[in-house]
Amino acid sequence: xxxxxxxxxxxxxxxxxxxxxxxxxxxxxxxxxxxxxxxxxxxxxxxxxxxxxxxxxxxxxxxxxxxxxxxxxxxxxxxxxxxxxxxxxxxxxxxxxxxxxxxxxxxxxxxxxxxxxxxxxxxxxxxxxxxxxxxxxxxxxxxxxxxxxxxxxxxxxxxxxxxxxxxxxxxxxxxxxxxxxxxxxxxxxxxxxxxxxxxxxxxxxxxxxxxxxxxxxxxxxxxxxxxxxxxxxxxxxxxxxxxxxxxxxxxxxxxxxxxxxxxxxxxxxxxxx
Amino acid sequence: xxxxxxxxxxxxxxxxxxxxxxxxxxxxxxxxxxxxxxxxxxxxxxxxxxxxxxxxxxxxxxxxxxxxxxxxxxxxxxxxxxxxxxxxxxxxxxxxxxxxxxxxxxxxxxxxxxxxxxxxxxxxxxxxxxxxxxxxxxxxxxxxxxxxxxxxxxxxxxxxxxxxxxxxxxxxxxxxxxxxxxxxxxxxxxxxxxxxxxxxxxxxxx
Numbered sequence: 333x334x335x336x337x338x339x340x341x342x343x344x345x346x347x348x349x350x351x352x353x354x355x356x357x358x359x360x361x362x363x364x365x366x367x368x369x370x371x372x373x374x375x376x377x378x379x380x381x382x383x384x385x386x387x388x389x390x391x392x393x394x395x396x397x398x399x400x401x402x403x404x405x406x407x408x409x410x411x412x413x414x415x416x417x418x419x420x421x422x423x424x425x426x427x428x429x430x431x432x433x434x435x436x437x438x439x440x441x442x443x444x445x446x447x448x449x450x451x452x453x454x455x456x457x458x459x460x461x462x463x464x465x466x467x468x469x470x471x472x473x474x475x476x477x478x479x480x481x482x483x484x485x486x487x488x489x490x491x492x493x494x495x496x497x498x499x500x501x502x503x504x505x506x507x508x509x510x511x512x513x514x515x516x517x518x519x520x521x522x523x524x525x526x527x528x529x530x531x532x533x534x535x536x537x538x539x540x541x542x543x544x545x546x547x548x549x550x551x552x553x554x555x556x557x558x559x560x561x562x563x564x565x566x567x568x569x570x571x572x573x574x575x576x577x578x579x580x581x582x583x584x585x586x587x588x589x590x591x592x593x594x595x596x597x598x599x600x601x602x603x604x605x
Numbered sequence: 606x607x608x609x610x611x612x613x614x615x616x617x618x619x620x621x622x623x624x625x626x627x628x629x630x631x632x633x634x635x636x637x638x639x640x641x642x643x644x645x646x647x648x649x650x651x652x653x654x655x656x657x658x659x660x661x662x663x664x665x666x667x668x669x670x671x672x673x674x675x676x677x678x679x680x681x682x683x684x685x686x687x688x689x690x691x692x693x694x695x696x697x698x699x700x701x702x703x704x705x706x707x708x709x710x711x712x713x714x715x716x717x718x719x720x721x722x723x724x725x726x727x728x729x730x731x732x733x734x735x736x737x738x739x740x741x742x743x744x745x746x747x748x749x750x751x752x753x754x755x756x757x758x759x760x761x762x763x764x765x766x767x768x769x770x771x772x773x774x775x776x777x778x779x780x781x782x783x784x785x786x787x788x789x790x791x792x793x794x795x796x797x798x799x800x801x802x803x804x805x806x807x808x809x810x811x
Contacts, residue, residue: 399613401636407612409626412619431624436656437644440707441636499654512660515710520702522746523717530739537735537766544767 396480718748738762753791
């Protein structure tokens with residue numbers, strides 16, 4: 333009976349529980365689902381937020397190079413419609429499109445800029461790697477560098493395809509030409525820098541020479557009467573190697589203006605003594 | 606974010622008659638100028654596709670002309686007409702500097718080093734030390750090794766102007782570059798100049 337009572341009890345309880353049993357079943361299912369959704373949802377939001385922030389950070393990283401102006405010029409030219417842009421100038425003579433020669437020139441300029449960038453990247457890579465290993469610079473800088481490297485590589489490929497589109501096989505030589513242009517440019521810059529000093533050097537030398545000459549004249553006047561001999565002697569003592577110098581110079585390029593040169597040299601000696 | 610797929614459209618216009626570019630943006634002026642210059646050089650090309658040839662073999666015409674000018678400069682120098690020599694070298698230098706930009710820079714370097722060196726010598730013959738010093742410096746800048754004469758000339762000019770310390774430093778630098786060089790006589794001269802300057806500096810007269 334125990335069983336019975338139990339069962340009755342059970343049924344009785346069961347009688348009451350059946351409405352509760354499905355409830356607890358759904359309730360039991362609800363909890364884990366809730367748990368799972370909250371867990372997955374929070375994980376998802378975290379990861380998406382984290383990724384977004386990373387992307388934002390990467391985007392915020394300053395590009396290694398300033399904007400590529402030559403590339404912009406070239407692409408602007410490609411998209412330029414001269415018949416539209418120049419109709420204000422004169423009506424009868426319109427270009428149907430930008431001449432190829434200009435585009436080629438612009439492309440070559442773009443290649444030159446790329447070469448300059450490549451040179452810069454190559455020269456800084458080694459140093460940057462060392463600094464990174466030592467921990468002197470942050471990872472951010474390295475990320476920026478890698479991005480610049482990748483971009484430049486793509487840019488080079490792009491230029492080569494464009495060049496091949498203009499003339500077969502130009503892509504193989506365009507960067508050679510660009511490199512020479514870059515070298516020649518550096519050459520000219522250095523020459524101009526040095527030549528720019530010419531005027532100031534000339535002026536300096538003129539004034540110095542004038543100074544030496546006037547000093548010499550003054551000294552001559554002073555020397556004439558009272559202290560002719562001692563000064564002369566002093567000059568000889570100290571000036572033995574200077575005399576050698578005079579000999580060497582006179583043998584050299586100074587034949588053209590003998591008198592002037594000798595005067596100058598004497599004046600130098602005068603200054604020394 | 607992807608910079609390779611976007612570009613900034615620049616305000617450019619093109620003159621239909623001259624085909625010269627112009628821009629309303631003043632910051633682009635120098636770039637546009639360069640581009641127009643390069644464009645004119647392109648138009649003068651007579652290669653099949655009107656693209657610059659590879660840099661290696663250059664157009665020999667210009668080299669011949671430069672050589673001619675240099676020869677006449679040398680002849681004038683030998684005759685003692687130094688101002689004429691300077692003028693000839695001047696023309697030759699201009700000619701060499703105006704080579705198309707894409708021609709081999711090594712060649713330009715060599716030519717200019719030689720011409721500036723000669724011009725420095727012509728200045729020195731007229732006792733124009735300042736000019737000589739500057740030209741010799743350019744020559745050395747173009748060609749550091751195997752240019753004993755250039756080193757010597759600037760050293761000599763500095764010495765003549767009484768800039769002993771500078772001269773000493775310069776000659777020391779030159780010897781560093783040239784000592785192993787093939788031109789033994791030249792190195793000897795440079796060493797002699799160095800010794801002279803050294804002695805002068807040691808004697809404390811300057």
